[in-house]
Amino acid sequence: MGRVVVDVMPKPEILDPQGKAVAGALPRLGFTQFTGVRQGKRFELEVEGPVTDEVLAAAREAATTMLSNPVIEDVVRVAAQED
Amino acid sequence: MGRVVVDVMPKPEILDPQGKAVAGALPRLGFTQFTGVRQGKRFELEVEGPVTDEVLAAAREAATTMLSNPVIEDVVRVAAQED
Numbered sequence: 001m002g003r004v005v006v007d008v009m010p011k012p013e014i015l016d017p018q019g020k021a022v023a024g025a026l027p028r029l030g031f032t033q034f035t036g037v038r039q040g041k042r043f044e045l046e047v048e049g050p051v052t053d054e055v056l057a058a059a060r061e062a063a064t065t066m067l068s069n070p071v072i073e074d075v076v077r078v079a080a081q082e083d
Numbered sequence: 084m085g086r087v088v089v090d091v092m093p094k095p096e097i098l099d100p101q102g103k104a105v106a107g108a109l110p111r112l113g114f115t116q117f118t119g120v121r122q123g124k125r126f127e128l129e130v131e132g133p134v135t136d137e138v139l140a141a142a143r144e145a146a147t148t149m150l151s152n153p154v155i156e157d158v159v160r161v162a163a164q165e166d
Contacts, residue, residue: 025149039124042090
């Protein structure tokens with residue numbers, strides 16, 4: 001069984017209120033090293049059998065057409081999962 | 084400027100309604116290769132300067148104490164981002 005990982009992040013110029021909230025909370029818990037946080041999504045798509053080039057191409061198309069909103073998000077990675 | 088990526092996924096035994104919804108929608112859009120989908124979160128933590136071992140240790144602690152709910156989620160990756 002193969003698995004494709006798709007990572008989607010808010011575009012840099014888009015406000016990210018979830019990330020902002022995390023960035024604000026980290027120093028209150030003693031994590032002062034971090035100057036910024038962005039929060040995005042990670043999808044794991046399972047396929048029967050191996051992750052072929054066709055599967056990756058389909059995952060790439062699904063990532064841009066369905067798993068992300070191209071107006072506000074970037075697909076930053078589509079890759080077979082290395083276990 | 085360095086960046087640490089933290090990936091958080093719902094535990095395998097936990098129901099994932101978002102992933103289920105995506106898995107149901109994919110075949111309707113012609114993506115029939117995928118047999119299952121899990122949806123999780125991806126955080127990008129920014130630091131001034133390089134990603135040292137101390138920064139990674141702090142990110143690991145933040146990942147388990149704040150960025151994830153250990154009852155229902157697993158931290159699957161904490162790593163410096165390779166650009």
